Amino acid sequence: MSDYNLKEEVTDKYSLRGRVFHKIREDILNGKYKENDELREAAIGDELGVSRTPVREAFRQLELEGLIRIVPNKGAYVTGITSKDVADIYMIRSLLEGLCAEWASEHITEEQMQEMEENVYLSEFHAGKGHTEQIAVLDNRFHEILYEACDSKMLEHLLKDFHQYVYRVRKQTLSQDSRGNASNHEHREIMEAIKAHDGERAAELAKLHMLKAYENIKQKGLLKE
Amino acid sequence: MSDYNLKEEVTDKYSLRGRVFHKIREDILNGKYKENDELREAAIGDELGVSRTPVREAFRQLELEGLIRIVPNKGAYVTGITSKDVADIYMIRSLLEGLCAEWASEHITEEQMQEMEENVYLSEFHAGKGHTEQIAVLDNRFHEILYEACDSKMLEHLLKDFHQYVYRVRKQTLSQDSRGNASNHEHREIMEAIKAHDGERAAELAKLHMLKAYENIKQKGLLKE
DNA sequence: TAAAGTATGATTGTATACAATAATACAGGA
């Protein structure tokens, strides 16, 4: 991430609208607000101690992020994710993560490579100890490093959006299952392919990684509908 | 597009914010506001006869669409598209249009198939007459039909966004060049593959179509920087 | 003259007041 974006991100968090935006998003992702819940501007404004104006603006952004859906003159509702949506996203992601891994093989920096290696080592460590919380955090971070390493603002932004979008689903899967070990092994393979600058192999592995992750979700029957 | 979305889209255009949003977007895409131009809330509000409130909300949406960039406490600026951005987008699009064509081969409806055939015929007709304006419109529409036919809200939304994003660049290419004929031929091939429900071939053709379109843009030297 | 500080104006950020719209409840008539 460029310094510029970083700065924007930070300043954003210090504006009311930014805080409201991040707070609501978090509440949706963590399940405080559930599918089809109606979000009222005044209520949320009161809760956060601000007026409706910044809340409205945050709503407009959340809508474009796909987390809520605004019906004119009616209200804002938390969007549901159907099982088809998830399936589609994983198919799309498998293609894009492949491309991302390929590009990362060419453009990854020393620092990013190092962080990725550390990430893999740490994940394996925590997997051995059964630290599910840390594993989830590291898993998220692994993919973020990958996104940043591809050196494409466009692709990075896109993948981060999707990544966040399926967070609600992913949270449930990574927590209590045996996929953690398999996932870690796949991360290691991707990491090594990137380290060897073998873009083709990295792409193939990243694609497979996504497809397997989806298979796991599907088998676990974690999707409603 | 589902009835539901259609309705939202329409009602949206009747709200002030919706009108402001569409107007500013159009002005950016058509080049009235150029790269790095600063957009002032009050000025645009005056011009459109509304207050700053709906303008501000439209800005927030335009930012997430990637058309403008908002610097807190400073202002809103029209984002530039670098040549790398365009290159990345076309690579991403080639993958996604391929997936889209593949899915469309399975899910396209009778009506969509018919409109697509009509579109191809009409394009060839206008190409023969040198009607550049109609060709551009039909080209846009061809891809939109494809997006709608894949029967995936996620992918459709994504591709429409990208499609719009490179509109500024595409407008220049399709207008005065010989690529029109080649492009029409590629459209016909894609259309026929979809009609034959040959998803694999449709995907391959759609991918190639994107890569060739990009090659054309690059050769024409239409990209600054 | 150059640099730093300060005042001024312009612009965005937020709160609030009012208008428009939609949902609900209730009354009246068939």
Next chain:
DNA sequence: TCCTGTATTATTGTATACAATCATACTTTA
């Protein structure tokens, strides 16, 4: 009872007022 029209209330949509921030020009001082 059920349907329909109307009144009421709640909620969103927009305009405006005020606060905070930033940019600029000017003044002061070394």
